[in-house]
Amino acid sequence: QVQLQESGPGLVKPSETLSLTCTVSGGSISSYYWSWIRQPPGKGLEWIGYIYYSGITYYNPSLKSRVTMSLDTSKQQFSLNLRSVTAADTAVYYCARLDSSGLLDYWGQGTLVTVSP
Amino acid sequence: DIQMTQSPSSLSASVGDRVTITCRASQDIKNYLAWFQHQPGKAPKSLIYLASNLQSGVPSKFSGSGSGTDFTLTIYSLQPEDFATYFCQQYNSYPLTFGGGTKVEF
Secondary structure (H helix, E strand, C coil), X not given: CCEEEEECCCXXXXXXXXXEEEEEECCCCCCCEEEEEEECCCCCCEEEEEEECCCCEEECCCCCCCEEEXXXXXXXXXXXXXXXXXXXXXXXXXXXXXXXCCCEEEECCCEEEEECC | CCCEEEECCEEECCCCCCEEEEEEECXXXXXXXXXXXXXXXXXXXXXXXXXXXXXXXXXCCEEEXXXXXXXXXXXXXXXXXXXXXXXXXXXXXXXXXXXXXXEEEC
């Protein structure tokens, strides 16, 4: 059973960079796409983008200018960097596996990141 | 972007009830629709893919239907462990988008 676990700071200051890591266990990080999704308090889910195990990325145009994703196959981890954050970036951030059709088939349980001075 | 409109946003139900949740896409997504169950503090769980296919290990009391723009998730004989939030996801095109969620409450 594939399992994903998000980790990173729960508090980030405005204008700084939000950095999160997702650790994958129970399966190889190779041959799959890996995604980040977020959900602000009281709002719906927003897909942030994906990274393929080869390093190819695709970002949601709504966040593209501020997002970078990376991947470390040796550690079975992939990461999210979101630059120049504001209070609007406060959300629960989820990582997930994305199959080749676009289905998000395995998710982490999410981590709350608050943007505040 | 494809907008996904899910209804209702919440519903009250009792053990043994049948509940129906709908998801409408702003344009044709063929059958590229998935349904998820999300319980507080847990990872969202994939229930149904390609609109009507049950994920392995998911009980047959969950049923999905629809194609094009209109989709339905039906839960038969609701049990205590089924009280959760359910949401849909379209994967016909990027960016991936989600319905707003339906909270099934006792």
